[in-house]
Amino acid sequence: MFIDTHMHEMTFSKDSFLRLDEMVRIGKAKGLGAICITDHDSMGLREYAKKYTERTGFPVFVGIEFFSLQGDIVALGIQDYPKERVSAQEFIDLVKEQGGVCFAAHPFRDNNRGLEENLRVVKGLDGLEVLNGSTSPEACRKAARYARELNLFTLGSSDCHVPEKVGVCATYFPEEVRTMEEFLAVFKKGEMKPAYFSDGIYHIWDESF
């Protein structure tokens, strides 16, 4: 199944123009089987998303995009997070203590919010977002090279803030996941693949270049 693993909903991401029901509608039409809401430094949508999933049956996983002192990290499967900025390592350690997973968001995007060379320094990161819907192809290819070199899982996500971007990139999960427990179990096996939407379907990104 395909899951968009990094998306912003407008209630808690002030730079987003998207409401959850619209995100699900567009995502489903593209073929997504689940979505992840990862708002900036907030997990405020948790309760709403839980009720939404109970009502509709469509899995919405709420994580966070945390702006650490070294750059953005997306985490899922956690309950608590720092209320102020802490180092990337401190955040990763907190995620691991809670049994969650985390990946570097757009590590080489030119907005000074990627981990960049800190990727080589931090310990415990699970993966890298090698396909990001708002990042240049060069920066995506560089991320893929680092993922190979550092032996990190590779993910794709839209990082959407507007309707046109919902689901433009996604991550292929080789098993169906309906709950956060299942999501984490499959994620930790690391067999996901980055994908992009084109000509009406998702394509696995071939990173062999």
Ligand SMILES: [Zn+2]
């Ligand atoms: Zn983001």
